Structure formats: structure tokens, C-alpha cells
Amino acid sequence: MKKKVLVGVTGGIAAYKSCYLVSALVKMGCDVHVLMTDHAKEFVSAMTFETLSHNPVVTNMFRRDREWEVEHVSLAKSCEVVVVAPATANFVGKIAHGICDDMLTTTYLASKAPKIICPAMNTAMYEDAVFQSNLKQVISSGATILSPVSGTLACGDVGVGKMVEPDVIAEEVKKALALTLDFEGKRVLVTAGATVEDIDGVRFLSNHSSGKMGVAIAERFADRGAEVTLVAGSITAKLPDNLKEVCRVSSTHDMFTAVTERAPQMDIVVMAAAPADYTPVTKFDQKVKSETLTLSLKKTEDIAAAVGRIKSPSAKLVIFSAETENLLQNAKGKLIKKNADLVVANDVTQEGAGFNTDTNVVTLIDREGNVKSYDKMPKIEVADVILDALKI
Ligand SMILES: Cc1cc2nc3c(=O)[nH]c(=O)nc-3n(C[C@H](O)[C@H](O)[C@H](O)COP(=O)(O)O)c2cc1C
Known part of the structure; x- marks a missing residue:
């Protein structure tokens, strides 16, 4: 509301x-x-x-x-x-x-x-x-x-x-x-933004995530009384000043380390970042100048799945599922596979949804199979919808 x-x-x-x-x-x-x-x-x-x-x-x-x-x-x-x-x-x-x-x-x-x-x-x-x-x-x-x-x-x-x-x-x-401090006393970790995988001394692989969704979630948790740690990759969103800790990371591996170190102490973990799924097998220290360059990529660590394994049994894990097809089916599959409690699914092909926008169009799916879809909303409002869904 x-x-x-x-x-x-x-x-x-x-x-x-x-x-x-x-x-x-x-x-x-x-x-x-x-x-x-x-x-x-x-x-x-x-x-x-x-x-x-x-x-x-x-x-x-x-x-x-x-x-x-x-x-x-x-x-x-x-x-x-x-x-x-x-x-x-x-x-x-x-x-x-x-x-x-x-x-x-x-x-x-x-x-x-x-x-x-x-x-x-x-x-x-x-x-x-x-x-x-x-x-x-x-x-x-x-x-x-x-x-x-x-x-x-x-x-x-x-x-x-x-x-x-x-x-x-x-x-x-x-x-x-923010006088409604309904998350007071809760420790919350939120990830936001894109990670960056170095190719050589000057080039990298990344994606278009602005971090706006994750930052909005972190901000609303803090407004509503939680102690918030934000683990942020590359972001353009302005950081709120009411967070307990902001941990800046670059690669998916850095984000994996920062999140898995902290996750077991958290009551809620929200994975709103867009970590790069692949990283170059070989990283060159200097700028590559050859005529051709063939990149061989390997999968990065699955941060959400790791949190699903190590989180405390009473903690809640929220994951995002950005899809271009079979939205509900893929999102439900992810929820089970990663041992999450809530999945925020969005069809990034829709206008006003996904990366680098101020709005999002989301569907929330919980472990009990409840599915709720929302119209296009500002990201700060989507953040409140997610927080409301986590209230016990
Ligand atoms: C150009 C102009 C600027 C004004 N600026 C102010 C102002 O900044 N503060 C103020 O208290 N009154 C200002 N006034 C006077 C109020 O407009 C006036 O007291 C009016 O009755 C206020 O009505 P209201 O409180 O119902 O809006 C200004 C009047 C004019 C003509």
C-alpha cells in the first residue's frame, strides 16, 4: 500500500x-x-x-x-x-x-x-x-x-x-x-548491483544492473527499523545514509565471500544483485593487444544456493528471478533449488521492468505456492511489497 x-x-x-x-x-x-x-x-x-x-x-x-x-x-x-x-x-x-x-x-x-x-x-x-x-x-x-x-x-x-x-x-x-518499525531488531543482508569480471588490465564482463532495486529494499528495511548490511557491486543508485554497513565488492567471487561470511548471522537475506554468471577462465594482467581474442568462460559461484545451505533455519532467503520466458515455471524451480522462502520474479522483456529502470513489474511466489502479481510500480514501492510479504 x-x-x-x-x-x-x-x-x-x-x-x-x-x-x-x-x-x-x-x-x-x-x-x-x-x-x-x-x-x-x-x-x-x-x-x-x-x-x-x-x-x-x-x-x-x-x-x-x-x-x-x-x-x-x-x-x-x-x-x-x-x-x-x-x-x-x-x-x-x-x-x-x-x-x-x-x-x-x-x-x-x-x-x-x-x-x-x-x-x-x-x-x-x-x-x-x-x-x-x-x-x-x-x-x-x-x-x-x-x-x-x-x-x-x-x-x-x-x-x-x-x-x-x-x-x-x-x-x-x-x-x-518510517515510524512503523516493524523490522526493528532484525538483521538483514541485501545484495545489489552488477558484479564485474576482469578480462585483462582494462576490460571486463558485466551487465546493466543499476542496483536500484536492491538499494530500495535496503533503504526500506532500514527505514522500517532493521540493521541492514548492503553488499553492493557496481551501482549507479544513490546510497541511503541509514544502513549499518555497506560492503563494496567487484567480482562475483568477492560478492560470494562477503555474503557467505555474513549470511549465517542474518534473519533475512535478499539477493537482489545481478552477479555475472560467467567469468573468464584466464585473466590477463596486462591489456591484450593481439589481433583476435577468444574468451573461454566458466560458471561463477551460485551465491543464492550457498546462502540457502548455510542460513540459519529460521532465517528467510529472498531471491530474484529475472526471466525472458516461462516466468512462473522457472521462478518456482529456482525457489526450490536454492532453498529460498520467497522468489521475486520479473519478466525483463516487459516495459518498465528489470534493469536500470525506476519501476518494476513483479510476481511474488512463496514456499506454500502462493502467487501474487503486481502492476508496474516504483521500485521503492516494490520494496515495501516484498517487506510486507516477509512480515510474520
Ligand atoms: C508576491 C508575494 C509574495 C508573498 N510571499 C509570502 C511569503 O513568502 N510568506 C508569507 O507568509 N506571506 C507571503 N505573502 C503574503 C501572503 O500571500 C498573504 O499573507 C496571504 O494572505 C496568505 O494566504 P494563505 O496563508 O491563505 O495562503 C506574499 C504576498 C505576495 C503578494
């Missing part, structure tokens, strides 16, 4: 930055709903937010052409975080005193979800004693304030008042969503 995040946008010049925020939250796999004040629409159009969030933007509380449920209450109940960015002095003043005269302030007050407020305004407004007293009142109600930073403001003044950057806000939203 996607996490539902409510983003409130009020009438400040920093409203344009909230477009980046909404976009970042959507990329994180959130279901983002934007509420704008009437004044916010003077700065950015509702259509921009609708397009970025893939959801309608609600502003008018009294429109009657929507579903029966009272909308501000339904959004307030279902969202898991409320973030208001930018928050005007006017907005802060209103919520400090319980004034609910539009859709945003009413929904804000009706929601019991964690709240993040990002004030942005002219320095004099920010330092004003009445505003500061309103802000204190809002802090005492339990909201998290991401204080504005110093810089040159849109009005030309230099001082405090600039809204914090969208990536900082997205990180805070992530933290608030």
Missing part, C-alpha cells in the same frame, strides 16, 4: 519549490494529495500539482460534486503525514488559534497524523513577536517545524526566512512515515 501524504501549499513565493517536493515524494512511492489555499493559486497553478501528484487538488470545501464522504475529514483520516510547505505567517497564525476557514486549515486541524510545517517569509515577518508567539503555540501542539534558513530572499532582503530545500523536507517526511 502506498503511504498517503498530504501536502498543504500556502500563498508564499516558495510555493514553486513545493513542486519539487511533490515530485520527490511521488518518486519515493508516496500517494501525494495536495491542498492549496486560494492565495497559493496566485503563485503556482493547481494543474501543476495535479500533474505532478497524479491526484486532484482540492481547494474549495463547499463543492458538492464529489464523493459522499466529507472530504476534509476523509483526507485528514487517511493521510499518514501532513506537510505544509511553504507555510505563510497567515497560515501559522490561523492554526495557532484553531481558525479553520478553508480546506487546508480545516483538514489540518481534523488530522491526527504527524505534521511538518515549513515556514517561509520575509525576515521581519519571521522575527515579528506575534508570529514567533504563534509559532511557539504550533510547536506546543506537537508539529515539527523545519525552520527557514538564511539567504537572499525573493523581496531582496538578506536574512532568515527562506524555506528549507525540498529534499530536506522529503527526508523529514520519510522519517515520519
Whole structure:
């Protein structure tokens, strides 16, 4: 299930930055709903937010052409975080005193979800004693304030008042969503990326894996409380900063050694890497310059099968099965052969699935033979689906 995040946008010049925020939250796999004040629409159009969030933007509380449920209450109940960015002095003043005269302030007050407020305004407004007293009142109600930073403001003044950057806000939203620590105390090892098999001093064999799937899984385990070790080959994905250990490896043999050393101590091992299946029989130290070169390849070690043999009996092994034909049959065969508990099968010929994409199309198969297929989803969301399937 996607996490539902409510983003409130009020009438400040920093409203344009909230477009980046909404976009970042959507990329994180959130279901983002934007509420704008009437004044916010003077700065950015509702259509921009609708397009970025893939959801309608609600502003008018009294429109009657929507579903029966009272909308501000339904959004307030279902969202898991409320973030208001930018928050005007006017907005802060209103919520400090319980004034609910539009859709945003009413929904804000009706929601019991964690709240993040990002004030942005002219320095004099920010330092004003009445505003500061309103802000204190809002802090005492339990909201998290991401204080504005110093810089040159849109009005030309230099001082405090600039809204914090969208990536900082997205990180805070992530933290608030991660309050479900359902893997707390679990030790998890995840592999990610491609391995690299040297041919000679400059050339190698590898594949197109970006590591995005494995990194997303590692990140969600860490967000959800696990102690995560990531064993990563060649990756282009950005590493999260909440992992316990990141072990970088090059060849399949290096990955085999790193994983088999650690696997017996783990509660969960997820093999999301794409190790090279073959390695040259002979490796040349220097750059080969001959007219022709014939490569003889041999099979590399089967890391997943080794983990299946050495893991503790109570530990869970998750493997990936990237297929181009006979998806279910091949994936089920792998599950048994490698003594795995869950196989994540994907048909890499499908658009939006497999290597080097931000999305994946997967089918999960467990030992009991349960098969569940999912539509195309962002990899971070696929990660949550896998974690949910591992919850006992
Ligand atoms: C060009 C312009 C920029 C503004 N920027 C800000 C701002 O950054 N912060 C702020 O608190 N108010 C700002 N205001 C004033 C708010 O738009 C005004 O207080 C409005 O009533 C806020 O309404 P809302 O909180 O319902 O969106 C600005 C006004 C204008 C015309």
C-alpha cells in the first residue's frame, strides 16, 4: 500500500519549490494529495500539482460534486503525514488559534497524523513577536517545524526566512512515515548491483544492473527499523545514509565471500544483485593487444544456493528471478533449488521492468505456492511489497 501524504501549499513565493517536493515524494512511492489555499493559486497553478501528484487538488470545501464522504475529514483520516510547505505567517497564525476557514486549515486541524510545517517569509515577518508567539503555540501542539534558513530572499532582503530545500523536507517526511518499525531488531543482508569480471588490465564482463532495486529494499528495511548490511557491486543508485554497513565488492567471487561470511548471522537475506554468471577462465594482467581474442568462460559461484545451505533455519532467503520466458515455471524451480522462502520474479522483456529502470513489474511466489502479481510500480514501492510479504 502506498503511504498517503498530504501536502498543504500556502500563498508564499516558495510555493514553486513545493513542486519539487511533490515530485520527490511521488518518486519515493508516496500517494501525494495536495491542498492549496486560494492565495497559493496566485503563485503556482493547481494543474501543476495535479500533474505532478497524479491526484486532484482540492481547494474549495463547499463543492458538492464529489464523493459522499466529507472530504476534509476523509483526507485528514487517511493521510499518514501532513506537510505544509511553504507555510505563510497567515497560515501559522490561523492554526495557532484553531481558525479553520478553508480546506487546508480545516483538514489540518481534523488530522491526527504527524505534521511538518515549513515556514517561509520575509525576515521581519519571521522575527515579528506575534508570529514567533504563534509559532511557539504550533510547536506546543506537537508539529515539527523545519525552520527557514538564511539567504537572499525573493523581496531582496538578506536574512532568515527562506524555506528549507525540498529534499530536506522529503527526508523529514520519510522519517515520519518510517515510524512503523516493524523490522526493528532484525538483521538483514541485501545484495545489489552488477558484479564485474576482469578480462585483462582494462576490460571486463558485466551487465546493466543499476542496483536500484536492491538499494530500495535496503533503504526500506532500514527505514522500517532493521540493521541492514548492503553488499553492493557496481551501482549507479544513490546510497541511503541509514544502513549499518555497506560492503563494496567487484567480482562475483568477492560478492560470494562477503555474503557467505555474513549470511549465517542474518534473519533475512535478499539477493537482489545481478552477479555475472560467467567469468573468464584466464585473466590477463596486462591489456591484450593481439589481433583476435577468444574468451573461454566458466560458471561463477551460485551465491543464492550457498546462502540457502548455510542460513540459519529460521532465517528467510529472498531471491530474484529475472526471466525472458516461462516466468512462473522457472521462478518456482529456482525457489526450490536454492532453498529460498520467497522468489521475486520479473519478466525483463516487459516495459518498465528489470534493469536500470525506476519501476518494476513483479510476481511474488512463496514456499506454500502462493502467487501474487503486481502492476508496474516504483521500485521503492516494490520494496515495501516484498517487506510486507516477509512480515510474520
Ligand atoms: C508576491 C508575494 C509574495 C508573498 N510571499 C509570502 C511569503 O513568502 N510568506 C508569507 O507568509 N506571506 C507571503 N505573502 C503574503 C501572503 O500571500 C498573504 O499573507 C496571504 O494572505 C496568505 O494566504 P494563505 O496563508 O491563505 O495562503 C506574499 C504576498 C505576495 C503578494
